[in-house]
Amino acid sequence: MNTVLAGNPPAPSILSRTAIAAGGENRAEFAAAGASAKNDRMSVPANAMVSFEAVSKRFPANRSSAEVVALDAIELDVPRGSVTGIIGRSGAGKSTLIRLVNGLEKPSSGRVIVDGVDVAALGEDRLRDVRRSIGMVFQHFNLLSSRTAYQNIALPLEIAGVDRRVIEARVTPLLGLVGLTDKRDRYPSELSGGQKQRVGIARALATQPKLLLSDEATSALDPETTRSILALLKQINTELGLTVLLITHEMEVVKTVADQVAVIDRGAIVERGTTFDILSAPKHETTRALLAGLPSLRLPAFLAEQLRPEPSAGSRAVLRISFAGDSATQPILSRLGQVTGVEVNILAGAIDEIGGRPFGSLVVSIAGESKTLAKAEKHLAGQGLQTEVLGHVA
Amino acid sequence: MSPEIFKLLLQSTGQTLYMVAIAGLIGSLVGVPLGVFLATSGRGELYAAPAANKVLGAIVNATRSTPFIILVVAIIPFTRLVAGTSIGTSAAIVPLTVATVPFVARLVEAAIREVDPGLIEAARAMGASPLQIVTKVLLAEARPGITLALTLTVVSLIGYSAMVGAVGGGGLGDLGIRYGYQRFMPDVMAAVVIVLIVLVQAVQSAGDMLARRFDKRSRPR
Structure with a gap:
């Protein structure tokens, strides 16, 4: 193949x-x-x-x-x-x-x-x-309803003027690659969304x-x-x-x-x-906003509702600590408590991986005033960790 | 019904079929490409030619807004030029064709505009030429719609052909008027009506069946 x-x-x-x-x-x-x-x-x-x-x-x-x-x-x-x-x-x-x-x-x-x-x-x-x-794959698949899976994949080759036998030799392995060998003669209306997109991908690959x-x-x-x-x-x-x-x-x-x-x-x-x-380590606000949609980074609803942008008397600061690579396996929280004397409360957290490298985030709340918060942030930054103040909860 | 009348009925049916077939054929051969052009020549489209699009669109509208019986009479000089005479069944094909072309063109235009623009984009991304987009994408995808458009055209033509008795075109409509109405022969009128109904039914059923066969958009299995 x-x-x-x-x-x-x-x-x-x-x-x-x-x-x-x-x-x-x-x-x-x-x-x-x-x-x-x-x-x-x-x-x-x-x-x-x-x-x-x-x-x-x-x-x-x-x-x-x-x-x-x-x-x-x-x-x-x-x-x-x-x-x-x-x-x-x-x-x-x-x-x-x-x-x-x-x-x-x-x-x-x-x-x-x-x-x-x-x-x-x-x-x-x-x-x-x-x-x-250049192959192109579309959100709405853009398959011809009048053509079968096979004929849709063959279309770019027909357009390029490729010989019918060459088309056959090219399309058949592509159907195999995308796992649709048994759907060869089905029309798009008979395929599921995922199957349609597989046809779309095979079609995009047809001209190599x-x-x-x-x-x-x-x-x-x-x-x-x-x-x-x-x-x-x-x-x-x-x-x-x-x-x-x-x-x-x-x-x-x-x-x-x-x-x-x-x-x-x-x-x-x-x-x-x-x-x-x-x-x-997202820098830009837009990146952060898009990242917030990741399931592993999504804030629990109860927490999101209580967050206030400004601290009030007796409120606790909510901090997101992002782990990346090696730091994900370090006992940073206990060290943070020991070194700075700050009381840390874990609210949410998850570990994920990107390309085999661990990456995760912990959402914690810290009691005390802005001085304590600054101290904690400084310590974490010293450990090479990214922190972001999400807000404050009463 | 006497054998003479029956013979007349057969003859008239033959004339109607002859007029409808020839006018339908020529009208489609001109009307389908015209419809494709109308659907693809707007600003920013495949064969962008906004001026030509506007002019042709205006001519099509003018022809379509003229009542058929007026058109028959109004283009008599043209009919004489083309057919050599303005009287008779063959001459009647000229105004029938002239009326069919814009009718087909608008219906085909509508059928082609129904094609998902995403498919045109996909074909362009594959490196298709405008002609390839028309033949491999637009006409292929619009085939059910075009089939229904042509079916509707033939049905309308059968109706139009009843009016060309005015210029000696003959046909079923003419028979109905001259014998059924003017000579008070209700049995002839009834026969004409029945034959027309059967013809239209047959055409419509055949067209629907073909369109269904071409339409692969929703066929649950």
Whole structure:
């Protein structure tokens, strides 16, 4: 099967210029990697599968609305062989961003380099060839209702003018890869959402692309189906060496499959780095807000209701302590009590993992005034732990 | 009913079928592409040509807003140009076709506009050319709708063909007016009505069946 499918040999994930921003303790290391990648850029222009260079997209004003700046000076690299996630709320510009990659949208300014070619500068004819080397998966699957699973997967090959026998040889193993061999002659209306998306993924792989774009591929699916589709995407990434660029509004998706993540808010990238760094030490408010949706970080309802932004007499400060990597296994709480003499009360907590590295958070309350709180925060910061004051409870 | 009248009934049925078949065929051959164009030539669409879209749309509307019996008479010079005469069954096909084209075009346009724009986007993302999008996506997905549109067209044509008796077109409608009405022969009128009902039923049932067969959107098993 791999002999048919593997269009590109797996490439090592190269940390490049802007894909990684400074994050926590690894700041120096990333800065170094960034600098070297920048220098290499001229000699090895294709170290990233996709590069956005000063990309802006404005939708001109019309009768019903003023000019909209959908994207503002985006700089972003998608490393070859990586799974890169772009996360943002709806309306943040992520849909526009992903559509620039295969030329469904044209930037107002800037360059979008895909595998060494500026797609923004291509005419429709050349663009069609480029699109055949980029697969795309959609939130609402976008399968033809008049075609069976097999015929849907065959469509991009028919469009590319591939011989019928070659199509047969290509589509059959793809049906196997996505686990739908027995649904070959079923119409989309006879398939479940997850099965439809599997057909969508197989279709995106039919032309043996080097890059797979995923536009909210799991947003219309239930949590269990989402997990299986994400596992399939990850499998495709590792087995076929395909670069995957996905956009989503769910941190869970990023956490599960992405190596790299960029957070987009109101048309600008506000934070980026490895998934582990961003999730364990979020800097930007938007990132924190999106993280709050993660099941393991969600605040218990009883607690969320009681939280007040300002302290009052006798109130206790509520603190979120984020663990990452090694610190997750240290006895930090008891040490905090011993060293600072602060009384610590555990309210909620969970340990999760990202890419095999432990990561978690504890929500604790601390009695006492602001001086005690500052002392505790200082101690925790000294331990390399990230803390965030969520509020105060009476 | 006398054998002569029966013969007339058969002959008239034949004329009606002949007019409907030819006008339906030519009307569809012109109307379907026109409908595709109307559905894809708006601003920012596949074959964006907003000016041509507006002009053709206006012509289509003008033709459709003219009552058929007026159209028959109004285009007599054109009919004479095309058919060599303005009288008779073959000549009647000209106004029938002229009325069919915009009718088919608007119905096909509507059927194509029903196709999920997401499918067009998916096809573009695959590197499809506009022509491939039309043939492999739009026409394929709109096939049930287009089938129903053509069925409705044939049913309407059967009705229109009853009016071309005014220019000597013959057909079932003409028989009904001249014998059933003007000569007070209620049995002829009844026969005409029954034949028309059977024809329309047959066409509609066949069209529905085909459309159902083409429609894979909801078929629970």
